[in-house]
Amino acid sequence: MREQILILRRNWMLIVSFALIGVIMAAAASVLMPKTYTATSSLFVSTQNVETSAELQQGSVFALARVQSYVGLARKPQVLDPVIENLDLNLSASELAKTVKASTSRNTVLIDITATDSSPEMAADIANGVVASLIASVADLERPTNGLPSPVRLTSVDAAQPPSSASSPNTVLNLLLGFLYGLAAGLIVAVLRHVLDRHVRSEADLRRSTNLPLLGGITESHVPRHATGPAVLTGSGTDSFRRLRTNLEFAALGKQMRSLVVTSSQAGEGKSTVALNLALSIAHSGQRVMLVDADLRLPSVAEGTGLEGSVGLTTVLIGRSTLEEATQHWGSAGLSVLTSGPLPPNPSELLGSQAMEVLVQKLETEYDVIVFDAPPVLPVADAAILTRHTDSVLLVVGATHVSQHNLSKSVEQLSLAKANVVGVVLNRIPRSGPDANAAYRSEYGAAPLHAIENNGAPSSPVAEAEAAILRESERNGSPRKEHAARGGTAS
Incomplete structure (x- = not known):
């Protein structure tokens, strides 16, 4: 049910x-x-030349036995041909029979003749004509051979009148x-x-595709649809990532999770937003965190954070710049960011190179946690290659966006690469509707997002996050002041 x-x-x-x-x-x-009209005329079947009550009883039985025969006779050419001739109809007997219907009720001697035509007058004329012709035909057929009158008499008891309204349609x-x-x-x-439909819409659909633990659920944010790059969530969104951060600590089973690859089955599932917000949440807990944009095909961290994108991971790997020169700081939590840098012609080879392995080892010595925003698993092999240098993988599943088949296939590919997939996070859970999950929609102790105001005017979550970060940066003298002066955003 x-x-x-x-x-x-x-x-x-x-x-x-x-x-x-x-x-x-x-x-x-x-x-x-086309409109059609129906007219009905009635006949009464009786016996005549009856003198005694016994003869009357026999005549009634005889009439009842004959009624069904007269019903069938009404649509025969012997009855219909005279009607066609008298009314000058341009029809054959078989065609006229399709417009005429004869019927009788059980245990009665009444016969109803119904005629249908596009003209109400013609429908009435046909019904009356069939009645008259049927009376004549029965009198002729039932006439005894000795010349005496027919013992059966048919009498018209209800002449058809032109109907005032159409019977069809x-x-x-x-x-x-x-x-x-x-x-x-x-x-x-x-x-x-x-x-x-085999799309992953709920936890039940997720369980049909994989046995990996569900570490968290993120509801649809209020960020405008036209916003580009990863979005910073506020309100209940930050609570969701705090729960995800805590569940990741439990998923590590006592082992320190130093490097985490955030990926998805295909593009458009929100992996970059999850990577950015998760890195911010871990940084707010007091740990040293580095967010690395390892998507060297369609990078989005630089655009989403407003940081410089011309220097980053690729320039460090090829030796054009040092890690210190390419590292940028973003937000009030001390989050370090390494953008993608210029796009290379060989992303897979670069991510699987010895230089990348050395860089990951260096990052692990300088930071508590490194979060990699990796490409999706199915289109390219970059994420699987990157897992060789890292210790954990978090798989982002976009609700209503990825199919169960593709999710199972991506889990299988990561398994073949011997990646340590610690769990999945169900992203973009609808906030309302049949697929909404109230467990991830709680806003206990938080003001509704639509109630946030800025100088008396409604403020979006993006604007609120940006204002909070810039205010904190101004108090602490953060390098983000320079970015704010350049017009950067925290969307």
């Missing part, structure tokens, strides 16, 4: 759309369908059927969509 309700919540707009489409199509069909019925058919189609499509 829970899964069925989830299907309805996820696809209610789709189901409603199909129902509306069904109603619209039914309305269009009702408008385009029935607009109300058509709209109801269109709604029901559209609703059924929407439900079928919703179920198929649910069955065929």
Whole structure:
């Protein structure tokens, strides 16, 4: 029942759309369908020349037995040909039979003749014409051979009148059927969509793809969609990364986690945002942290933090600059950042080089934790190569973005590289809707993000983070003053 309700919540707009489409199509069909009119005339079957009650009883039984035969006779050419001739119809007997219907109720001697036509007057004329022709035909067929009158008499008891309204199309019925058919189609499509959808949307979907421990969940931030690069989260977002930081310490099982590669299965899952915020959270705990942008194909740390990107990891690896010259400081927590530097033509070879191994060893001696923002696992082999020089890997899973198959494949590739994957973090969990998880949406003791104000005007989380960092930098005399003067942002 829970899964069925989830299907309805996820696809209610789709189901409603199909129902509306069904109603619209039914309305269009009702408008385009030609109008038809139905007229009905009735006959009474009886016996005649009856003198005694016994003969009357026998005649009633005889009439009941004959009624069904007369119903079938009403649509035969013997009855319909005279109607066609009298009304000058441009139809054959078989074509006219399709517009005529004869029926009777059980245990009665009443026969109803119904005729349908696009003209109400013609429908009434056909019904009355069939009645008259049927009376004549029965009198002729039932006439005894001795010349006496027929023992059966058919009498018209209700002449057909031109109907005042069309019998077809029935607009109300058509709209109801269109709604029901559209609703059924929407439900079928919703179920198929649910069955065929293999995207990771919840923890249950995550468990179907991997047995790795779930170390944390990050809800969708309020950063504008057009923001580029990793985003700094505030409010409940910082609480989520504090929990992630704590869970990482437990996942280390008593071992010191010195170098951590943050990667994902494919692009667009938010690995850079997780890497940046995790590094900030660890730095706020008092540890010396270095964030290295090791994505040498599509780097984003420099753009997201506003730091200089022309000097960084690549210039250090090729000896063009020293580590001290390329290291930049960002934020109030003392976070050190090593941007990617100029993009090389051979990223994989550079990350797997001896120089990279030496650099990682040097960083481990100078910092407590080094966080590497690595490329995604499936498109390129850079992340798997980088794990040779590091001791831990954190896999970011973008909710509703990556499929269960791709997640399983990326875990398999990291396993083949003998990487120490400490766990996964479910990123971009919807804050509302059927896939929202209230466990990651708690804002206990924190003001709602939309209530943050700056000089009486609403402030975004990015602006709040930037203001706090710059204020702290001004108090401490941080080098970020120079960056603020250049117009850099902390988005």
